[in-house]
Amino acid sequence: MARIDLVDLAHSYGGNDAPAESFALKPVTMTWRQGGAYALLGPSGCGKTTLLNLISGIVTPSRGKILFDGADITPLSTQKRNIAQVFQFPVIYDTMTVGQNLAFPLQNRGVPKAEVEARVRQIADLLDLTFYLDRKATRLTADAKQKISLGRGLVRSDVAAVLFDEPLTVIDPELKWQLRSKLKALHRELDLTMIYVTHDQTEALTFADTVVVMHDGRVVQSGTPAELFDKPAHTFVGYFIGSPGMNIVPAAVSGHEARVDGHIIGLHRNYGVLPAGAKIEIGVRPEFLHVAAPASGLLSAAIERIDDLGRVRFARVRVGDAKFSARVPPGFSVPDNMVGLVFDPAHVHVYADSRLVEGVA
Amino acid sequence: MNSIPGRRIIMVVFLIFLLLPIYWLVNMSFKTNTEIVTTMTLWPHQPTLENYKRIFTDESWYSGYINSLTYVLINTVISISVALPAAYAFSRYRFLGDKHLFFWLLSNRMAPAAVFALPFFNLYSAINLFDTPWAVALAHCIFNVPLAVWILEGFVSGVPREIDETAFLDGYSFPRFFVKILVPLIASGIGVAAFFCFMFSWVELLLARTLTSVNAKPISAIMTRTVSAAGMDWGLLAAAGVLTIIPGALVIWFVRNYIARGFALGRV
Amino acid sequence: MDKTVNQKAWFLVLPVFAVVAFSAILPLMTVVNYSMQDTFGNNQFFWNGVGWFKELLDPSTDLGGRFLASLGRNLLFSAIILAIEVPLGIVVALSMPREGWTVAVCLVILALPLLIPWNVVGTIWQIFGRPDIGLLGYTLNSLGIDYNYVSNEFDAWATVIVMDVWHWTSLVALLCYAGLKSIPDAYYQAAQIDGASRWAVFKAIQLPKMNRVLLIAVLLRFMDSFMIYTEPFVVTGGGPGNSTTFVSIELVKIALGQFDLGKAAALSLVYNLIILIVCWIFYTVMTNAGTERPEKKGAA
Numbered sequence: 030m031a032r033i034d035l036v037d038l039a040h041s042y043g044g045n046d047a048p049a050e051s052f053a054l055k056p057v058t059m060t061w062r063q064g065g066a067y068a069l070l071g072p073s074g075c076g077k078t079t080l081l082n083l084i085s086g087i088v089t090p091s092r093g094k095i096l097f098d099g100a101d102i103t104p105l106s107t108q109k110r111n112i113a114q115v116f117q118f119p120v121i122y123d124t125m126t127v128g129q130n131l132a133f134p135l136q137n138r139g140v141p142k143a144e145v146e147a148r149v150r151q152i153a154d155l156l157d158l159t160f161y162l163d164r165k166a167t168r169l170t171a172d173a174k175q176k177i178s179l180g181r182g183l184v185r186s187d188v189a190a191v192l193f194d195e196p197l198t199v200i201d202p203e204l205k206w207q208l209r210s211k212l213k214a215l216h217r218e219l220d221l222t223m224i225y226v227t228h229d230q231t232e233a234l235t236f237a238d239t240v241v242v243m244h245d246g247r248v249v250q251s252g253t254p255a256e257l258f259d260k261p262a263h264t265f266v267g268y269f270i271g272s273p274g275m276n277i278v279p280a281a282v283s284g285h286e287a288r289v290d291g292h293i294i295g296l297h298r299n300y301g302v303l304p305a306g307a308k309i310e311i312g313v314r315p316e317f318l319h320v321a322a323p324a325s326g327l328l329s330a331a332i333e334r335i336d337d338l339g340r341v342r343f344a345r346v347r348v349g350d351a352k353f354s355a356r357v358p359p360g361f362s363v364p365d366n367m368v369g370l371v372f373d374p375a376h377v378h379v380y381a382d383s384r385l386v387e388g389v390a
Numbered sequence: 391m392n393s394i395p396g397r398r399i400i401m402v403v404f405l406i407f408l409l410l411p412i413y414w415l416v417n418m419s420f421k422t423n424t425e426i427v428t429t430m431t432l433w434p435h436q437p438t439l440e441n442y443k444r445i446f447t448d449e450s451w452y453s454g455y456i457n458s459l460t461y462v463l464i465n466t467v468i469s470i471s472v473a474l475p476a477a478y479a480f481s482r483y484r485f486l487g488d489k490h491l492f493f494w495l496l497s498n499r500m501a502p503a504a505v506f507a508l509p510f511f512n513l514y515s516a517i518n519l520f521d522t523p524w525a526v527a528l529a530h531c532i533f534n535v536p537l538a539v540w541i542l543e544g545f546v547s548g549v550p551r552e553i554d555e556t557a558f559l560d561g562y563s564f565p566r567f568f569v570k571i572l573v574p575l576i577a578s579g580i581g582v583a584a585f586f587c588f589m590f591s592w593v594e595l596l597l598a599r600t601l602t603s604v605n606a607k608p609i610s611a612i613m614t615r616t617v618s619a620a621g622m623d624w625g626l627l628a629a630a631g632v633l634t635i636i637p638g639a640l641v642i643w644f645v646r647n648y649i650a651r652g653f654a655l656g657r658v
Numbered sequence: 659m660d661k662t663v664n665q666k667a668w669f670l671v672l673p674v675f676a677v678v679a680f681s682a683i684l685p686l687m688t689v690v691n692y693s694m695q696d697t698f699g700n701n702q703f704f705w706n707g708v709g710w711f712k713e714l715l716d717p718s719t720d721l722g723g724r725f726l727a728s729l730g731r732n733l734l735f736s737a738i739i740l741a742i743e744v745p746l747g748i749v750v751a752l753s754m755p756r757e758g759w760t761v762a763v764c765l766v767i768l769a770l771p772l773l774i775p776w777n778v779v780g781t782i783w784q785i786f787g788r789p790d791i792g793l794l795g796y797t798l799n800s801l802g803i804d805y806n807y808v809s810n811e812f813d814a815w816a817t818v819i820v821m822d823v824w825h826w827t828s829l830v831a832l833l834c835y836a837g838l839k840s841i842p843d844a845y846y847q848a849a850q851i852d853g854a855s856r857w858a859v860f861k862a863i864q865l866p867k868m869n870r871v872l873l874i875a876v877l878l879r880f881m882d883s884f885m886i887y888t889e890p891f892v893v894t895g896g897g898p899g900n901s902t903t904f905v906s907i908e909l910v911k912i913a914l915g916q917f918d919l920g921k922a923a924a925l926s927l928v929y930n931l932i933i934l935i936v937c938w939i940f941y942t943v944m945t946n947a948g949t950e951r952p953e954k955k956g957a958a
């Protein structure tokens with residue numbers, strides 16, 4: 030159990046001398062609280078598994094430091110780091126029973142027998158594996174095997190953190206739900222720091238209290254699911270999280286106004302004068318943008334199609350080259366060609382070169 | 391992690407153990423008989439190519455190489471071509487007696503050559519193939535065909551069934567599918583199988599010697615002739631030995647990247 | 659796994675069946691025929707029933723004595739070389755470099771002895787071990803060890819065994835290496851996370867993952883050492899005395915040396931039967947080992 034600090038941590042598989050852009054993980058400094066439930070979210074190849082493997086010590090960083098409770102553990106081997114990790118595909122020790130599999134990490138560390146037994150029993154109970162304890166692990170289904178892998182990750186009570194590398198990939202969808210809630214319950218019960226890597230936003234948002242979004246080797250935002258939703262720090266977070274993703278369109282911004290396609294959109298904050306040469310965009314979630322009957326004060330847009338998601342409808346519309354998704358208010362009958370767009374000024378954000386610009390209230 | 395302490399030392403010592411006897415043979419092949427018999431030298435002090443020259447100029451010597459290579463190649467071609475359809479059948483279909491047949495085939499791979507030496511002698515004499523490369527090539531089929539079936543079955547099983555089905559839907563006839571689609575897909579498997587057929591046929595001597603007398607005598611059998619009136623011609627024997635190692639070494643070099651894969655199937 | 663039943667597949671197997679049957683069944687029938695008869699040469703045969711078989715299994719007769727003695731020697735030989743080659747092969751496989759050009763070099767050198775004709779293997783060791791002109795024999799003798807494989811039984815055995823280790827350990831090593839290569843990295847990473855020692859990794863991961871290839875290695879090495887003929891024949895000629903006369907050497911002596919067809923045939927049959935039984939046991943164990951992990955086979 031520990032706080033984990035990453036200090037200017039970076040890694041390149043091509044060695045430290047590789048060009049900065051080719052780094053799988055660009056320099057990052059951040060802190061993981063003891064007892065937190067974190068999700069590392071991002072598309073494949075964004076560096077999230079690299080970050081995980083750096084923390085567990087499977088990969089040695091090209092530069093930077095990792096601190097557990099302030100102590101530098103960067104040079105320590107995985108065995109000495111006191112960390113548990115669960116991999117994408119189940120890893121089972123073929124010759125052992127389920128119980129022996131679960132006990133393996135404890136036995137290797139010389140934990141007294143009685144304690145091993147108690148702990149194995151507890152974890153097996155939590156994961157519904159008690160029935161299989163004396164069976165050979167090889168003959169079980171993939172689901173059960175992955176549960177054993179999870180169990181081996183959770184069985185040690187003294188670990189600094191438990192790392193999960195997309196652990197539910199091989200699990201059937203319905204079981205996925207169960208296991209995810211189980212993990213959440215385990216997190217509360219065992220008071221462990223958990224870091225959960227995934228590319229599935231639902232998985233991340235339901236599991237974690239802090240979600241760390243990665244993109245192209247960088248940590249672009251870390252915050253609660255609500256923060257990520259309300260105030261994406263990076264356009265990538267905007268459209269990666271949420272379904273449909275955030276509308277991001279080029280705009281000219283000055284003071285309290287943004288100009289899109291010759292139309293002025295009012296903003297809640299004052300942005301003064303933005304740096305020249307930067308790519309300026311505004312972003313608004315479809316939830317905070319709705320369609321209305323065309324009117325003179327509204328940005329008018331051409332309708333492309335309507336997506337009916339059951340509880341809500343979203344309109345796909347077009348203004349010049351810019352495409353928007355906008356909520357269709359309940360009961361509103363959508364005209365055939367043109368609609369007006371109504372923005373919620375409190376939720377329109379301004380981005381310069383993809384990064385959020387904080388305005389002045 | 392998957393290595394052990396001192397692995398470099400172990401590897402180097404083992405490789406030296408493997409190479410030392412071969413080195414000694416090569417060393418001797420460049421010496422004169424006088425040097426071999428009278429002094430103990432770690433390298434040839436009076437290097438000579440005389441031994442090799444004799445082998446390459448004497449027809450009774452070099453024809454042995456040609457004979458050996460002939461039956462090895464015939465055997466490899468026969469083994470692969472009959473094994474391919476069978477490998478496909480074992481991989482894709484269930485049929486009456488398939489398991490027993492497979493076991494029976496494999497058991498022949500294990501049959502001692504000594505058991506077959508005499509009956510083969512009678513059999514091939516009876517059909518007038520005695521002392522031809524064909525006799526040896528056919529005789530070696532008894533262990534190479536099962537081996538080829540075994541290896542190729544593994545590779546065919548690695549080809550998804552959907553590919554066959556798509557091809558048949560596209561109107562390919564079975565032979566056309568086989569030649570145009572399946573064979574290119576398992577080309578590396580065929581390479582691996584051919585390598586092992588080559589290997590086992592090349593190294594076998596008992597049957598090869600029993601089934602030949604003059605015209606098709608393999609090089610390894612000719613080597614036993616180095617005893618002459620003047621005693622053992624060690625240099626010549628060593629040179630002949632070195633020359634029998636070379637084809638094998640060449641073959642290994644070409645397939646070095648496939649060896650591990652062939653073995654990986656656990657099917658050798 | 660989901661093979662369809664199709665009896666026409668027999669047509670595809672037919673060529674193999676024909677070739678192997680021609681090479682196996684016809685000669686075997688001859689052998690069975692001979693095994694029941696006696697001959698005084700000149701192609702005159704007499705019916706002898708199971709006489710040869712009785713004699714073969716009775717140690718008090720000349721034939722039985724020779725057969726059982728050579729069988730005993732052969733089993734001892736097989737046991738010794740298995741005890742050396744299997745652990746050594748595993749160690750060598752574990753010592754393989756992980757990547758780079760050295761891998762190719764090691765593979766090629768390892769495979770080299772396997773591609774040398776068997777009698778040349780014999781010749782190499784015959785020369786290498788000679789006290790007068792061989793490096794090994796010369797060195798041993800100048801170190802004060804009285805080594806001579808031609809006259810000393812123990813030395814002859816040692817030479818034959820070292821030669822077999824030299825010749826075949828590579829096969830075991832290559833098989834194990836292939837088995838090791840197929841273990842996904844995640845297993846080693848998981849073991850690191852679980853704090854496993856080097857020995858625990860070997861026992862919990864590497865050995866179990868190698869069990870299939872090891873079984874094949876043991877099978878091949880047992881069979882081939884049980885049938886060994888050429889290499890010891892070239893080096894020791896079965897001597898000194900009969901000390902390195904293995905079953906195949908005895909068989910060839912009787913069949914081609916004395917042309918004692920009946921005895922040789924009977925011996926052949928019993929010999930073959932032993933091999934068939936051992937082979938069948940391995941085959942059964944192996945297919946069972948295969949069905950134990952169906953999902954793994956599917957993934958591969």
